[in-house]
Amino acid sequence: DLVRSRGLGDVYKRQVKNIILTNRYERPFNSDFGCNLRGFLFENLTEPVMVLIKDRVAMAIEKYEPRVSVEDVVVREDETNNGLDIMVSFLINGVEEPISVSTFLQRVR
Secondary structure, eight states: OHHHHTTHHHHHHHHHHHHHHOOTTOSTTOTTOSOOOGGGGGSOOOHHHHHHHHHHHHHHHHHHOTTEEEEEEEEEEETTTTEEEEEEEEEETTOOSOEEEEEEEEOOO
């Protein structure tokens, strides 16, 4: 498999994870980069807020990583660890095999 043999899947996973974990204004000269999700960690996580988070993740990945197509975004609240579990499934353009990456955003006081 071309993607796995060259480690390209790991490159795309890392890039998608960087987009999810980056807040706006964290990158010099590219203040709009990222999902800006940390503010949601202290919100009341209702269904409309979860849908907003999913949409924000999908739009940011499509905007900042045009070499992939987002298949699905799953967001779950993890009350025991005070955070959000985010799992993204995507396709690399030109490759049929989907790739998944998950990350955890945690409230820090």
